[in-house]
Structures are given as C-alpha cells and as structure tokens.
Amino acid sequence: MAALPQLPSILSFEDARHVVEQHAAQVVPGDLESVGLLASLGRVLGRAVTADRDFPPFRRAMRDGYAVRAVDLTQLPVILDVIAEIKAGADSRDVPAQIGPGQAAAIMTGAPTPPGADAVVMVEYTSLSGNQVTVTRAVASGDNVVPVGSEARQDQVLLPPGLLIDYSAIAVAASVGRDSLLVFRRPEVAILATGDEIVEANTQPGPNQIRNSNSYSLSAQVQAAGGDPKILGIARDEPQSLRDRIQQGLQCDLLLLTGGVSMGKYDLVEQMLAGCGAEFFFTGAQIQPGKPIVFGRANGKYFFGLPGNPVSTMVTFELFAKPMLEALAGMTARKLVFLHARLKSEIKTKTGLKRFLPGMLSGEFERGEVELSTWHGSGDVASTARSNCYIVIPPDRERIAAGEWVPVLKR
Numbered sequence: 381m382a383a384l385p386q387l388p389s390i391l392s393f394e395d396a397r398h399v400v401e402q403h404a405a406q407v408v409p410g411d412l413e414s415v416g417l418l419a420s421l422g423r424v425l426g427r428a429v430t431a432d433r434d435f436p437p438f439r440r441a442m443r444d445g446y447a448v449r450a451v452d453l454t455q456l457p458v459i460l461d462v463i464a465e466i467k468a469g470a471d472s473r474d475v476p477a478q479i480g481p482g483q484a485a486a487i488m489t490g491a492p493t494p495p496g497a498d499a500v501v502m503v504e505y506t507s508l509s510g511n512q513v514t515v516t517r518a519v520a521s522g523d524n525v526v527p528v529g530s531e532a533r534q535d536q537v538l539l540p541p542g543l544l545i546d547y548s549a550i551a552v553a554a555s556v557g558r559d560s561l562l563v564f565r566r567p568e569v570a571i572l573a574t575g576d577e578i579v580e581a582n583t584q585p586g587p588n589q590i591r592n593s594n595s596y597s598l599s600a601q602v603q604a605a606g607g608d609p610k611i612l613g614i615a616r617d618e619p620q621s622l623r624d625r626i627q628q629g630l631q632c633d634l635l636l637l638t639g640g641v642s643m644g645k646y647d648l649v650e651q652m653l654a655g656c657g658a659e660f661f662f663t664g665a666q667i668q669p670g671k672p673i674v675f676g677r678a679n680g681k682y683f684f685g686l687p688g689n690p691v692s693t694m695v696t697f698e699l700f701a702k703p704m705l706e707a708l709a710g711m712t713a714r715k716l717v718f719l720h721a722r723l724k725s726e727i728k729t730k731t732g733l734k735r736f737l738p739g740m741l742s743g744e745f746e747r748g749e750v751e752l753s754t755w756h757g758s759g760d761v762a763s764t765a766r767s768n769c770y771i772v773i774p775p776d777r778e779r780i781a782a783g784e785w786v787p788v789l790k791r
C-alpha cells in the first residue's frame with residue numbers, strides 16, 4: 381500500500397488560500413469558443429473587446445439646454461438669438477455650421493454640440509421668448525459637453541481578456557457593435573463522492589445510509605463558478621473502487637472528491653491519491669468547518685479532497701476550489717474579500733480555528749446586520765440552505781459581542 385504523504389501541512393487559512401492562489405496563477409486556460417452576446421453572461425472573455433470608433437464619436441451634449449459660447453455669458457443676464465434646435469440623432473444638415481457671437485442653439489441631451497459652441501447651459505437657467513433666450517447663469521468652457529474620444533479612442537481596449545462578463549461588459553460589447561464574443565471553454569470538473577454509507581439521491585436509503593447530496597451541491601457550485609461538472613458517481617471506501625474513479629477523474633481539468641479525507645480507518649482518499657503519484661500542497665487548514673481539506677496535483681491535474689460533511693464540502697469549495705476553477709476558466713485572479721456587517725446577537729465559540737458559520741445577512745440600505753443561524757454542525761445542510769452568508773470568526777476570538785462589526789462571506 382502506498383505511503384501516506386509525509387507532510388506536516390495543516391496550514392492557517394490564509395496560507396492555504398495563498399498556496400492555491402500561487403498554483404492558480406500558473407494554470408493555462410482552455411481554448412476559445414464564440415458565443416452570442418447574451419449567452420456570454422457569466423463567461424470569461426477570451427479576446428479583448430476594442431472600440432470600433434471614438435467614444436463619444438461627436439461632441440455630445442450632456443444636458444437639455446442651449447449650446448453657447450461661454451465667453452458670451454460673462455455679463456448676466458444675457459439675451460441670445462436662438463438660431464437652431466438640435467435633437468439627439470439630428471441629421472448633420474440640421475446642425476448649424478457655426479454658433480457666432482450672441483447666438484445659441486437649443487440642444488437636447490445626446491445631441492451633437494455645434495461648431496463655435498463650447499458649453500451647454502442647462503434649460504433650468506434660461507427662459508425662452510420667441511427666438512430669444514435669456515440666460516441667468518454662467519458656464520465654463522467645456523461644461524456639459526463630452527469631448528470626442530474622451531471615453532475611449534478608436535481601437536482602444538475596453539474589455540480585457542480574463543474579464544468575467546457581467547451586464548456592464550455586455551453593454552460595452554453592444555455599444556461597439558458586437559453580437560458575439562470569444563470566451564474561454566468551460567473547464568470540465570470531475571466530481572467524485574466517496575463513502576460506503578452513501579447512496580444515489582434517487583434511491584431509497586437503507587436505515588444507516590445517506591443520500592449523496594455533495595455531488596449535487598458541488599455541481600451547482602461548479603456551474604455558478606463557470607465550470608462544467610461531470611458527476612462520477614460514488615466510490616466505495618475500498619482501494620480498487622477509489623483508484624479507478626480517481627484515474628477517471630484525472631482525465632478532467634480538475635478533480636473534486638468528497639469524503640474520506642478525515643482520520644478514520646476507512647478514509648483512504650489520500651492514500652489512493654498518493655498511489656496515483658499525487659503531490660500534496662497541504663492536507664488540512666485551520667478552519668471549521670472543513671479542516672481536513674486536501675489540495676494537490678497528480679498527472680498534471682489539480683485535485684481537492686473536500687471533507688464529506690455537506691457544509692464542509694460547500695465551504696471548502698468556496699474558499700479553495702473556486703479560485704482554481706476560475707483560473708482554469710481563464711479568469712483574471714481576484715482576492716477573496718469579506719464584507720462587514722454589524723452583529724445582531726452575541727456569538728460564543730472556541731478558539732483555535734477560523735470559523736465560517738452560516739449566518740443571515742439582513743438590515744436595509746447602509747445598515748447591514750448579520751446573525752448566526754441556529755445550526756447543528758457541519759452536517760446541518762438545511763440550516764445552511766436557510767442562511768445567506770458565512771460569518772467569519774477569527775481563531776483567537778471566544779466571544780463577539782452584539783453590535784461589533786464582523787467579516788462576512790456573502791453567498
């Protein structure tokens with residue numbers, strides 16, 4: 381039987397996260413594929429999107445009002461002759477060739493500012509009578525006019541590769557006339573559940589059996605993070621079964637295993653991975669839930685051995701597997717950041733581990749509040765499903781008083 385990995389490697393949460401980030405920085409994402417603009421939502425951009433012309437392409441009025449020469453507005457009030465009306469989308473023939481001294485043009489937001497005019501005075505500071513407008517407020521040259529190319533020059537990169545495409549990126553792509561985008565292929569993620577007590581979710585479990593929920597929560601998490609989950613079923617706590625499935629899983633871009641990484645006699649996952657030539661980067665992190673998390677590489681493929689308790693599986697995916705998956709999906713690395721919210725009621729825990737406890741973020745507007753969910757440990761998936769965040773508790777805190785600001789990992 382293969383030897384267990386000789387590693388004293390139970391790392392602090394931060395060190396473990398950094399180890400994953402360092403490896404993630406080295407992975408090469410897959411090929412590119414073309415998808416329709418709306419189908420690109422949530423995908424990772426594979427090739428830069430550039431400006432097809434200057435933005436804005438003309439001197440755009442930012443307000444409804446009058447296009448004027450700022451020098452005409454030094455003595456107030458002033459009366460100007462209105463020589464034209466310029467609508468947004470105006471034909472060039474309807475834009476006066478020049479605004480001369482003492483002249484103005486009525487102008488609408490989004491319309492081209494005519495030559496000679498160097499500012500727009502807002503309609504609120506004017507009153508029109510016949511063909512004459514009285515202006516009661518001065519403007520500086522450039523006020524309420526967006527210069528040509530000030531947002532972007534033609535051919536300038538607007539969206540870089542590696543960007544996670546959201547609604548604002550879709551707006552940019554639409555504004556430069558793109559109806560499809562090149563995105564990275566979704567990485568294939570093998571998901572292998574382990575355990576003699578685990579049965580398929582669509583079967584009736586025996587009295588001491590548990591339905592497989594981890595393969596499904598993980599598939600959902602993989603999909604949400606931009607991956608393509610491949611469920612490999614359930615391996616028995618038995619060497620041959622495990623080894624075969626692990627080999628199969630290592631064909632994918634990333635392998636996620638659940639269960640079998642604790643200290644029990646039948647927790648064989650690490651041994652079997654070692655037998656497949658794995659190197660281990662850590663075999664535990666000082667966190668709860670999720671302490672026995674394993675991270676390594678075999679046959680050039682990364683794997684995570686996630687603890688089997690359903691909440692541990694979820695939390696360790698979010699904290700460790702997700703950045704690796706995002707890197708395989710071509711996404712530019714981002715750091716994990718916690719939000720802060722005010723604690724509604726006191727929390728008491730034990731020291732020693734950084735805790736990620738299911739919580740409920742509530743409140744309104746600038747008054748975010750958070751409260752611990754009542755839960756019964758790392759197996760309590762129902763309590764987690766009714767929560768919407770994890771409250772992060774530092775390892776050195778035994779008691780956190782109501783009213784304190786606490787870090788929160790939003791779901």
Ligand code: AMP
Pocket residue numbers: 573574575577578590591592593594595638639640641642644647687688689690759
């Ligand atoms: P293990 O990490 O193998 O020691 O498992 C820890 C706990 O998680 C045990 O109570 C298992 O029954 C449970 N568990 C393991 N795998 C799964 C799974 N795929 N779905 C639901 N529960 C699981």
Ligand code: MG
Pocket residue numbers: 574575576639640688
């Ligand atoms: Mg097990």
